[in-house]
Amino acid sequence: MTFISYDDFDSFDHIYRINLINSCSGYKSANLIGTKSAEGQENVAVFSSVTHIGSNPPLLGFFCRPTTVTRHTYDNIKATKFYTINHIHSEILADAHHTSAKYNKTISEFDKTKLISEYKKDFHAPFVKGCPLQLAMEFVEEYDIKANDTILVIGEIKGLYLEDHLLKADGFIDLAEGKTAAINGLDGYAVPTSNARFGYQRPKNES
Amino acid sequence: MTFISYDDFDSFDHIYRINLINSCSGYKSANLIGTKSAEGQENVAVFSSVTHIGSNPPLLGFFCRPTTVTRHTYDNIKATKFYTINHIHSEILADAHHTSAKYNKTISEFDKTKLISEYKKDFHAPFVKGCPLQLAMEFVEEYDIKANDTILVIGEIKGLYLEDHLLKADGFIDLAEGKTAAINGLDGYAVPTSNARFGYQRPKNES
Numbered sequence: 001m002t003f004i005s006y007d008d009f010d011s012f013d014h015i016y017r018i019n020l021i022n023s024c025s026g027y028k029s030a031n032l033i034g035t036k037s038a039e040g041q042e043n044v045a046v047f048s049s050v051t052h053i054g055s056n057p058p059l060l061g062f063f064c065r066p067t068t069v070t071r072h073t074y075d076n077i078k079a080t081k082f083y084t085i086n087h088i089h090s091e092i093l094a095d096a097h098h099t100s101a102k103y104n105k106t107i108s109e110f111d112k113t114k115l116i117s118e119y120k121k122d123f124h125a126p127f128v129k130g131c132p133l134q135l136a137m138e139f140v141e142e143y144d145i146k147a148n149d150t151i152l153v154i155g156e157i158k159g160l161y162l163e164d165h166l167l168k169a170d171g172f173i174d175l176a177e178g179k180t181a182a183i184n185g186l187d188g189y190a191v192p193t194s195n196a197r198f199g200y201q202r203p204k205n206e207s
Numbered sequence: 208m209t210f211i212s213y214d215d216f217d218s219f220d221h222i223y224r225i226n227l228i229n230s231c232s233g234y235k236s237a238n239l240i241g242t243k244s245a246e247g248q249e250n251v252a253v254f255s256s257v258t259h260i261g262s263n264p265p266l267l268g269f270f271c272r273p274t275t276v277t278r279h280t281y282d283n284i285k286a287t288k289f290y291t292i293n294h295i296h297s298e299i300l301a302d303a304h305h306t307s308a309k310y311n312k313t314i315s316e317f318d319k320t321k322l323i324s325e326y327k328k329d330f331h332a333p334f335v336k337g338c339p340l341q342l343a344m345e346f347v348e349e350y351d352i353k354a355n356d357t358i359l360v361i362g363e364i365k366g367l368y369l370e371d372h373l374l375k376a377d378g379f380i381d382l383a384e385g386k387t388a389a390i391n392g393l394d395g396y397a398v399p400t401s402n403a404r405f406g407y408q409r410p411k412n413e414s
Contacts, residue, residue, distance in 0.1 A: 001341075001368045009265055009364075012378065019378030021262035024342060024364060026236035026294050027382060027389035027399070028259065051258045052235065053270055054355040055228035058216055063260055063268075087233050094405055101408035112411055134208075135231060143350050147361055148261040154354055157216075157231060161208045171219065171226035175234060175391045182234035182389045182399060184382045187406055190389075190399035192234070197395045198301055201308035204319055 019185055022048075027182040030088035030189060032096055033062070034117065034126040035076035042108040042117055042126050043072045045099045048183040050085055058157040059140065060085065065150045072105050077153065081139045082124040086131035090179040090191045097187060120161065127161070132178030134161040172197070226392055229255075234389040237295035237396060239303055240269070241324065241333040242283035249315040249324055249333050250279045252306045255390040257292055265364040266347065267292065272357045279312050284360065288346045289331040293338035297386040297398045304394060327368065334368070339385030341368040379404070 009017055028048035035043045047070070053059040064070035077083050088096040095113035103109060110117045110126070117126035120136070127134045137155040144151055166178045174195070181189045216224055235255035242250045254277070260266040271277035284290050295303040302320035310316060317324045317333070324333035327343070334341045344362040351358055373385045381402070388396045 002371050002374055003366065003368050005366045006265075006364070009263075016378035018262045020374075020380065021265045021364070022259055023378075023380035023382065024265070024340065024367060025257050025259045025267050025292075026238055026340075026387055027234050028236065029233035031233055049258050049260075050232050051256050051270065052229055052232045053256075053352065054272070054357060055225045056216075057355060058213075058228045058231070059354055060232050061270075063258065065261070085232075093403065097405040098408050098411075101410045103410050107410075133231065133233075140354050143352070143359070145260065145350075145361065147266055147347050147363075148264060150261060152350070152359065154352065156354075157213070157228065159210065159212045160231060161210050164209050167209055167227075171223035171230075172392050172395065173227065173230035174395075175230065176397055180233055182397075184399075184402050185379050188379065188381075188402040188404045190383055190402040192389060192391075192397035192399045195391050195395040195397040196300065198304040199394055201305050203308045203310050203314075204305075 023185040027184060027190065030096070030181040030183045032086045032088060032099065032115070032128045032131070033073050034084040034086060034128055035073050036080065036125050037076045038079045041106065042110055043076055044109045044115060044117070044126070044128060045070060045073050046088065046096050053154060059154055060137070060157065061152050061154045063150050063152055074151065074153065077139050080124055083137045083155065084125045084127045085135040085137055086128035087133040087178065087180045089132050089181060091130070093181060093189045097189065132163045132166060132180060133173065136160070230392040234391060234397065237303070237388040237390045239293045239295060239306065239322070239335045239338070240280050241291040241293060241335055242280050243287065243332050244283045245286045248313065249317055250283055251316045251322060251324070251333070251335060252277060252280050253295065253303050260361060266361055267344070267364065268359050268361045270357050270359055281358065281360065284346050287331055290344045290362065291332045291334045292342040292344055293335035294340040294385065294387045296339050296388060298337070300388060300396045304396065339370045339373060339387060340380065
C-alpha cells in the first residue's frame with residue numbers, strides 16, 4: 001500500500017491536494033440544492049456533503065464555505081428559511097456538476113443548464129424537475145465550525161416526493177432503482193446499479 | 208410521484224420511519240471506525256455519516272448519538288484522541304454491517320466477525336486489515352447538535368494508506384477500483400463499478 005503522511009499533504013500542489021482529500025471520506029451524496037432569494041432570483045448548486053443527522057425529528061445537514069459558490073445557496077436559505085434537496089441521477093450528471101461553476105449572483109444555473117425548476121404546492125424554493133427524490137426543507141439551525149471556518153447548516157424535512165416504484169414495503173427507498181448518483185472526490189460521479197440489504201443486526205452468542 | 212408529508216412521518220411505525228428517512232440524503236459513505244480504549248479494549252463500528260469538511264486542514268466529521276452502539280467509539284475517541292477510518296469494500300459487507308449489533312463494551316467486534324485489526328507504525332488505534340483506504344485520525348473538536356442531541360465529531364487526517372493502483376496522477380482516488388461501498392438507508396450496501404469525471408467547471412458565456 002501507499003502511505004501518505006500529514007506532512008506530505010503540504011508538499012502537494014493545490015489541485016492534487018483537494019482531489020486527494022476530497023476522495024478520503026468514501027462516496028458522498030450527490031444532491032442539488034434549490035433556493036430562491038427574497039427578490040425571486042433562483043439558484044441551484046451541487047452539494048456533496050448532505051448527511052443524515054436523525055430520523056425523529058427528520059434532520060439533514062450540509063457544510064458550506066461562505067467564500068465559495070455555495071454562498072448564494074447559504075444567503076438564500078438564511079433570508080427565506082426554505083430550500084430543496086434533489087437527488088442527482090444518471091440523466092443529469094453533466095448539468096448537475098456544471099452548477100459548481102462560479103456564476104454571478106444575478107444568473108440562475110437553471111438558465112445555464114438543461115435543469116428545469118419546478119414549483120410544488122406553495123413551497124417557496126424550486127425543486128429540480130425529474131429528480132427521483134425531492135425534499136422540501138426548512139432551516140433549523142447552524143453551527144460555525146471553528147476548525148476551518150465552514151458552516152454546518154441543519155434543516156428539517158417538511159415533505160418528500162419520490163418516484164412511486166422506489167418506495168419499498170418497509171419504508172426503504174431503493175436509490176439504485178432511481179439511478180441516483182454518488183460522488184467520488186470533487187468531480188467523479190458513480191451510479192450504482194444494485195444493492196444488497198443485510199437487515200437489523202443482533203449480537204451473536206456472547207457466551 | 209408519491210408525496211409524503213411531514214405529518215405522515217408521525218403516522219409510520221418506527222422501522223418504516225427510520226428506513227425512509229435514512230434513505231433521503233442519498234448515498235452515504237460506508238466506513239468502519241476503529242478505536243482502542245485506554246485500557247486496551249478494541250472496538251470497530253460501521254458509520255454512514257463520515258463527511259468531508261475541508262482539505263486544508265484535512266478534516267472529516269461524523270455524527271454519533273451517544274445513547275446507541277456508537278457510544279463505545281465516542282468514548283474511546285474522547286479518552287485517547289485517536290481513531291481510524293477504513294473504507295468498507297465488497298469483500299466485507301456482511302461483517303462490516305454486523306458491527307452495528309449492540310455488543311457489550313467488553314466485547315470486540317473484531318472477535319465476533321472476520322474483520323482483522325491491524326496496527327501500523329506507533330498509531331494507537333487499530334486499522335481494519337484489507338480495506339482499500341485506511342485513515343489515521345486525530346480528534347480536533349466536537350459540537351453538540353441541539354436539534355436532536357447528537358454530536359458532530361471532527362478529526363484531522365494524520366496519514367492515509369491506500370492500495371497503490373487507486374491513486375491517479377492528479378490526486379484523485381478511484382473508489383470504484385477499490386470496490387468501496389456506499390450505504391443506502393440503514394442496511395443497504397451498493398458497490399459502484401465505474402465512475403465518470405467531469406472536471407473543474409467554469410461559467411459559460413455570461414453575456
